[in-house]
Amino acid sequence: xxxxxxxxxxxxxxxxxxxxxxxxxxxxxxxxxxxxxxxxxxxxxxxxxxxxxxxxxxxxxxxxxxxxxxxxxxxxxxxxxxxxxxxxxxxxxxxxxxxxxxxxxxxxxxxxxxxxxxxxxxxxxx
Numbered sequence: 001x002x003x004x005x006x007x008x009x010x011x012x013x014x015x016x017x018x019x020x021x022x023x024x025x026x027x028x029x030x031x032x033x034x035x036x037x038x039x040x041x042x043x044x045x046x047x048x049x050x051x052x053x054x055x056x057x058x059x060x061x062x063x064x065x066x067x068x069x070x071x072x073x074x075x076x077x078x079x080x081x082x083x084x085x086x087x088x089x090x091x092x093x094x095x096x097x098x099x100x101x102x103x104x105x106x107x108x109x110x111x112x113x114x115x116x117x118x119x120x121x122x123x124x125x126x
Contacts, residue, residue: 020072028076036078043079046086053090058098066091 001009027035043049057063070087073079 020068020075023072023076025076027072027078031076031078035073039073039079039083043083043087046082049083049086050090050093053087053092054094054097055090056087057091057094061095061098063088063091063095 043052053066056066060066067088070079070084070091074081074084
C-alpha cells in the first residue's frame, strides 16, 4: 500500500467515525423519549429484538444499514446494548433468508417443497 492509499484509509475511517458521532448526537436531540419508548416496546427483550431485526433487514434488504442505525441508537443512549444484540442477529439472519429465497429462483426441478419456496411460487399465493 502506498502513502496515498494509507491516507485514504485513515481519512475514510475518520469520516466514518465523524458520521456515526454526528448521527448519534442528532438522534439524541431529535428523537428524545418518544423514540426510546417506541424502541423499548418493539425490542424490549431479545426475542422481540430478533423479530424486529428480521423485519427491518427484510424490508430494507441491508443488515449493514440496520446495524449502523442500531449502533447509532446505542451510542445516543436511545437503546440499550442488550436490546441491540437481538436486532443485529435478526438483521443478519433476515438478509441471509432473503438472499436464499432469491437464490431459489434458479431451481428448475426438485421436490414440491422447493418449488413452493421459489419467488414465482410465492407470488401465486400472495
